[in-house]
Amino acid sequence: MKHYSISLISYLNSRPFLYGLENHPIRDSIRIFLDIPSKTAIKLIDHQADIGLVPVGALTDLPGHRIISDYCISAAGAVRTVVLASDVPLEEIETVLLDYQSRSSVLLVRVLARFFWKKEFRWEKSSAGYEKKAISGKTAAVVIGDRVFEVEKRFRYIFDLSAEWMKFSGLPFVFAVWVAMEELPAAFRDLFNTAVGFGVKSVPEVEELVKDEYPGVDLNSYFNGNISYLLNDPKRQGMARFLELATRLREIMP
Incomplete structure (x- = not known):
């Protein structure tokens, strides 16, 4: 067998x-x-x-x-465990650390930044333990998974990326x-x-x-x-919309 x-x-x-x-x-x-x-x-x-x-x-x-x-x-709305964690409001963030454990979420935050928030960030890679020591001042970070249960207690601003996607796309x-x-x-x-x-x-x-x-x-x-x-079907529509925007993003990224 x-x-x-x-x-x-x-x-x-x-x-x-x-x-x-x-x-x-x-x-x-x-x-x-x-x-x-x-x-x-x-x-x-x-x-x-x-x-x-x-x-x-x-x-x-x-x-x-x-x-x-x-x-x-x-x-379909807030997912809780995929977030952008920050000490400052969205408009004050300059650098975003991208979760090394993620594929979809790091692409999602870049799609939101480009097409919804209309923000230009400096994107940086992360490594193990970054969520415990590297989020400070105008440096925010994408954090996913079970680590969010601790991270959400420590930072003033927690942007739920799924909730932001729903605001943007309605999907x-x-x-x-x-x-x-x-x-x-x-x-x-x-x-x-x-x-x-x-x-x-x-x-x-x-x-x-x-x-x-x-x-x-x-x-x-x-x-x-x-x-x-x-x-x-609504989720398949949301998935197709995200992949379409991700493709557009790759075409215009340097």
């Missing part, structure tokens, strides 16, 4: 997917690897994974990719989708979709499982209010 390798993002927002895959009969035919978002597409390119929860911002690096599931990581934002580079057997695709859907339906069990890891976090509000998992 073939075992499929799966690269899964290692954040709280993907824990329902992990729960579904680990508690469904599909577990006997898969191997799961937990990765930061910027690594999942690389693993598909390098044939280190058969399936990945891939940042939408990386899809253009995957010609011929196939979206294989009806589920995704998205938000939901899709952060990551399930992707394969090769055609999968229809029976396995159906089984996979059922498994991740089972995880989404099991959010109360996931909350109970992870509550000690996230003290002080309103898990019910996060899973049911901030994160949205079904990849429906």
Whole structure:
């Protein structure tokens, strides 16, 4: 029996997917690897994974990719865990550090800066630990994932990038989708979709499982209010709009 390798993002927002895959009969035919978002597409390119929860911002690096599931990581408004953190208001920010763990979010902040905020920033790369020491004065930073639960307590200005996208476009934002580079057997695709859907339906069990890891976090509000998992038509429209703007941005960037 073939075992499929799966690269899964290692954040709280993907824990329902992990729960579904680990508690469904599909577990006997898969191997799961937990990765930061910027690594999942690389693993598909390098044939280190058969399936990945891939940042939408990386899809253009995957010609011929196939979206294989009806589920995704998205938000229709504030997502909470993808932010621009700053000591000063948006109009006073001069430098933005880009989260090294991210693909979609660093592209999103540049799209917003160009087409919505009409702001010119100095963009700089980051490295591990930057969110603890490098955000100061007129230097802000994009921070994603579970680290935001601490970052949001420390800075006066927290700009939720998904909420900003909704203000700009009127559409939901899709952060990551399930992707394969090769055609999968229809029976396995159906089984996979059922498994991740089972995880989404099991959010109360996931909350109970992870509550000690996230003290002080309103898990019910996060899973049911901030994160949205079904990849429906409005989200596909939002994804297409974002990729269109990202392409335009690349054409005009120096």
